[in-house]
Amino acid sequence: MTLQIFAATMLPAIESELRQAIAVTERLGLEELHYMLAYHMGWQGEGAGSRAQGKRIRPLLVLLTALAASPRSEVEVWQAALPAAVAVELVHNFSLIHDDIEDNSLLRRGRPTLWTQWGVPQAINTGDALFSLAHLAILRLEETAPAAALAAARTLQETCLHLTQGQYLDIGYSTRTGLTTADYWPMVSGKTAALLAACTELGALVAGSAARSHYRDFGRLLGLAFQAQDDLLGIWGDVEATGKSADSDLVEGKKSLPVLFGLEQSGPFAARWQKGPITPEEVPDLAAQLEAEGARNFTISEVDRLTSQALQALESAQPQGVAGEALRELALKLLNRQK
Amino acid sequence: MTLQIFAATMLPAIESELRQAIAVTERLGLEELHYMLAYHMGWQGEGAGSRAQGKRIRPLLVLLTALAASPRSEVEVWQAALPAAVAVELVHNFSLIHDDIEDNSLLRRGRPTLWTQWGVPQAINTGDALFSLAHLAILRLEETAPAAALAAARTLQETCLHLTQGQYLDIGYSTRTGLTTADYWPMVSGKTAALLAACTELGALVAGSAARSHYRDFGRLLGLAFQAQDDLLGIWGDVEATGKSADSDLVEGKKSLPVLFGLEQSGPFAARWQKGPITPEEVPDLAAQLEAEGARNFTISEVDRLTSQALQALESAQPQGVAGEALRELALKLLNRQK
Numbered sequence: 001m002t003l004q005i006f007a008a009t010m011l012p013a014i015e016s017e018l019r020q021a022i023a024v025t026e027r028l029g030l031e032e033l034h035y036m037l038a039y040h041m042g043w044q045g046e047g048a049g050s051r052a053q054g055k056r057i058r059p060l061l062v063l064l065t066a067l068a069a070s071p072r073s074e075v076e077v078w079q080a081a082l083p084a085a086v087a088v089e090l091v092h093n094f095s096l097i098h099d100d101i102e103d104n105s106l107l108r109r110g111r112p113t114l115w116t117q118w119g120v121p122q123a124i125n126t127g128d129a130l131f132s133l134a135h136l137a138i139l140r141l142e143e144t145a146p147a148a149a150l151a152a153a154r155t156l157q158e159t160c161l162h163l164t165q166g167q168y169l170d171i172g173y174s175t176r177t178g179l180t181t182a183d184y185w186p187m188v189s190g191k192t193a194a195l196l197a198a199c200t201e202l203g204a205l206v207a208g209s210a211a212r213s214h215y216r217d218f219g220r221l222l223g224l225a226f227q228a229q230d231d232l233l234g235i236w237g238d239v240e241a242t243g244k245s246a247d248s249d250l251v252e253g254k255k256s257l258p259v260l261f262g263l264e265q266s267g268p269f270a271a272r273w274q275k276g277p278i279t280p281e282e283v284p285d286l287a288a289q290l291e292a293e294g295a296r297n298f299t300i301s302e303v304d305r306l307t308s309q310a311l312q313a314l315e316s317a318q319p320q321g322v323a324g325e326a327l328r329e330l331a332l333k334l335l336n337r338q339k
Numbered sequence: 340m341t342l343q344i345f346a347a348t349m350l351p352a353i354e355s356e357l358r359q360a361i362a363v364t365e366r367l368g369l370e371e372l373h374y375m376l377a378y379h380m381g382w383q384g385e386g387a388g389s390r391a392q393g394k395r396i397r398p399l400l401v402l403l404t405a406l407a408a409s410p411r412s413e414v415e416v417w418q419a420a421l422p423a424a425v426a427v428e429l430v431h432n433f434s435l436i437h438d439d440i441e442d443n444s445l446l447r448r449g450r451p452t453l454w455t456q457w458g459v460p461q462a463i464n465t466g467d468a469l470f471s472l473a474h475l476a477i478l479r480l481e482e483t484a485p486a487a488a489l490a491a492a493r494t495l496q497e498t499c500l501h502l503t504q505g506q507y508l509d510i511g512y513s514t515r516t517g518l519t520t521a522d523y524w525p526m527v528s529g530k531t532a533a534l535l536a537a538c539t540e541l542g543a544l545v546a547g548s549a550a551r552s553h554y555r556d557f558g559r560l561l562g563l564a565f566q567a568q569d570d571l572l573g574i575w576g577d578v579e580a581t582g583k584s585a586d587s588d589l590v591e592g593k594k595s596l597p598v599l600f601g602l603e604q605s606g607p608f609a610a611r612w613q614k615g616p617i618t619p620e621e622v623p624d625l626a627a628q629l630e631a632e633g634a635r636n637f638t639i640s641e642v643d644r645l646t647s648q649a650l651q652a653l654e655s656a657q658p659q660g661v662a663g664e665a666l667r668e669l670a671l672k673l674l675n676r677q678k
Contacts (some may be wrong), residue, residue: 022499035509098467102460121441121510123462126435129503131470135496142489150481153492157474162362164468166371171460 002322005140007060013078014059017086019043021137025129037133040114042130047111054109056201057334058092058268059085065203065215066329068319079208082138084152084202088135090157092195095163097127102171131160140311145206159198166190173255175273181260185224193223204317214317221310222331228303229335231256236296237286250278250286257302258295265293271283307335341661342668345406346399351396351675352417353653356425358382362477363470366538373464373500375412376472379436379453384451393448396673397431397538398424404542404554407658416546422479423491429473431493431534434502436466441510482504484545491544505529512594516613526561538636543656553656557649561670566644569672570595571638589617589625596641597634604632646674 018041032198038044042052064188065080099105101123106115115123138156141149161198169187173179199218204212233250233260249256262269269290272278278286292295310331319327357380363434365373377383382393405420406413408482438444440462446452454462477495480488508526512518539558543551573588574597601608608629611617617625629635649670658666 025504028504030504032511033504097461102463120459122507124437124441125503125506125510128470129500129507130504131467132496132500136493136500139489139493140542149489150478150492153489154475154478157471157478161471161475162470164464164471165364165369165372167464168461168468171464172371181607206374238593253579 003064003326003333005063005166006323006326010060010063010078013082014056014063014085014089015175018089021086021090021133022130024133024136033126033129036114036122039117040108040126040130042135045111050218050240052111052187052230053107056089057330058195059089060330061196061199061219061327062088063193063205064323064330065219066198066207067320067323068321069204069209069211069215069317069323070207071320072207073110075221080141080145081203083137083144084156084206086158087134087138088195088199088202090130090137091160091163093168094127094130094134095195097123097130099167100303101127102167119246132234141206147203147281148205148208152202155201156184159194162190162194164190165190166194174253176305179255179260180264181257184255184260187300188224188227189220192227193220194222195225196223209317211317214313217313218310219318221306221313225303225310226334228299228306230297232296232303233336235290240307245259249251250283251280253277258290258299261295261298262290262293263294267293268291269295303335342403342665342672345403345662345665346398349399349402349417350395352421353395353424353428354400356476357428359521360425360429360472361469363472363475372465375385375453375457375461376469378456379432379447379465381448386451387653389512391448391450394592395428396669397534399429399669400535400538400558401427402544402560402667403662403669404658405541405546406662406664407540407623407660408543408554408656409546410659411546413618417591419480419484420542420545421474422483422595424544425542426473426477426495427534427538429469430443430499430502431673433466433469433473434534436462436469438467440510441506441658462638465478481547487547490564491541493539494544496542498533500643501529501533503529505531507532507644518599519596519603520596523594523596523599527563528559529567531566532559534558535565548656550656555651556652557656557670560645560649561650561673563583564642565647565673567596567638567642570597571635571642572675574598587621589622594618595639600637601632604634606632608634640672642674646670 021040022034022037025037035066039048040049042050042054054179063078066077070077072108096108097114100108101115101120105113106116114126117128117319135153135156138153139149141152145152166189167186169183170191171186197216197220201212201216203218204215209215231249232255234256249259259273263273269286272286272289311328314331353433361373361376361380364376369677376382378387381389381393383389401424402420405416409416430621435447436453439447440454444452445455457465470556474492474495477492478488480491484491505526505528509530512522512526536555541556543554547629548554570588573593573595588598598612602612608625611625650667653667653670
């Protein structure tokens with residue numbers, strides 16, 4: 001409930017700042033470039049609307065962390081942290097544009113991906129434009145939190161480098177054999193955990209908190225837990241509840257945590273996997289086989305371990321007041337948990 | 340001669356800093372990502388060497404501008420400006436990686452482009468990594484020129500946004516009809532002039548010069564003159580002298596300044612152009628036709644006009660000492676002129 005109250009005020013402010021950040025392309029008379037960005041952000045074109053915009057979890061995480069980590073009044077902290085919140089969401093969206101090209105993905109949030117609509121050249125370039133807009137956004141901390149501006153810009157840029165490391169491993173894994181669960185963590189550290197770690201670190205940085213590294217750990221562990229949970233749902237998820245196609249990860253050949261666990265067992269699952277692409281018809285039996293080999297329980301225990309480590313890191317950070325409660329609530333919501 | 344003396348000391352320092360800037364990927368154990376970067380920078384792989392590295396004109400421009408714009412001693416200014424010089428060269432190289440994918444280019448500096456060797460997904464991602472490394476490099480100004488660090492980071496990032504604007508127009512032009520010479524300038528302002536403007540502006544910024552906008556104008560006009568000159572050589576250049584294939588621009592269908600001028604005339608050149616791709620055999624006659632319609636003289640006069648405006652801007656900046664002389668020399672060298 002606490003989260004809902006914060007979100008009701010924060011989300012419109014985030015949306016408005018995001019629109020301002022990309023409005024510069026419109027002012028420059030580059031209507032189509034602006035339109036491509038607005039399409040990707042979920043504001044324009046067919047299917048525009050809240051589903052196409054995503055949940056804006058990352059900017060919420062920045063703002064709530066800043067509030068929970070600061071002794072100052074809410075209004076001040078808000079004003080200070082918005083450039084960082086917006087920057088993180090723009091980086092997230094930039095990475096989606098490029099990932100969709102790299103992964104040959106046709107759909108994003110239920111709509112055709114940018115490259116399928118405007119071609120690969122314009123999509124690469126539009127991603128690059130969004131990348132610059134993201135980093136220009138965070139430099140506006142100079143006005144709202146000058147002492148944190150340079151460190152925040154560096155943190156975000158190091159995060160982007162980390163994202164490319166995760167993506168580099170992920171692209172390489174698609175053709176590599178002999179992978180184990182040990183190969184999983186460096187990849188998701190970059191692809192998922194790095195940006196969530198940046199969210200909480202940037203919030204703490206703007207707040208001038210001494211607990212910056214605890215907040216960073218919280219975000220990083222939350223990201224790892226989230227990815228493992230997402231992998232679990234990708235094979236055994238309830239299609240109705242998650243909105244994801246439950247069989248897609250096996251059919252897509254995604255080397256997710258349960259799959260890597262299964263490959264390590266060198267049992268019937270691994271034998272089938274190595275024979276080549278899996279058809280949708282095979283999925284129910286193969287998912288059951290993977291579960292029988294222990295992959296589901298292993299993944300659940302990893303999610304539990306990481307979730308509890310994340311919440312422990314949050315506790316160590318000693319978040320303050322109702323914003324601290326909302327932060328905990330957001331973490332559990334991200335992991336599809338009730339408490 | 341003055342330029343040669345500076346270059347002999349500066350180029351090794353630039354190369355060493357560039358290597359350090361990308362070494363972080365090697366330290367992270369990402370050998371192949373590091374190798375891809377080192378390949379693109381011209382340090383490793385088949386054909387590595389000075390030709391594959393390019394001329395490093397941009398970082399030289401940063402360092403010479405800083406020297407010419409500062410009253411401080413050489414050693415201090417060097418130390419201060421190197422992060423900016425390196426950052427600009429990394430941005431240039433990042434943009435080449437993505438441009439080569441977008442333009443479907445097979446060769447770069449005489450070697451196979453990154454995407455042809457490692458595929459489009461890894462090449463997009465490696466470009467993104469280089470983008471981050473470039474911006475991390477400029478943030479190191481915090482150590483050498485702290486007062487300029489934030490403004491420099493913003494200038495470089497705005498420049499990157501400008502690059503994407505130029506590229507957006509360029510990609511769009513390839514399928515647009517009815518273009519005129521007026522459409523040329525906004526495109527090359529982004530694609531070529533923006534980064535050269537950033538070089539001279541960043542040099543002046545690090546030097547704390549009051550003539551920052553004059554230096555910026557110098558770089559920008561130099562960039563426009565350079566591009567028009569490059570377009571001239573792309574049709575009527577001496578293959579031996581330039582190392583470029585003289586007929587390539589017409590065969591490639593590049594909408595360069597002389598071509599846009601020719602299209603505006605609606606004469607025999609435009610009629611042939613609109614019929615479709617031009618074969619190498621047609622080039623001598625068509626180039627002569629384009630020249631007869633006035634495109635060559637028009638382009639030469641534009642190069643002359645812009646060169647003289649660039650040199651005037653440099654004079655207004657009042658560059659100091661031998662570095663000022665070297666800066667003028669570098670400008671003329673870039674334009675393939677003797678004086």
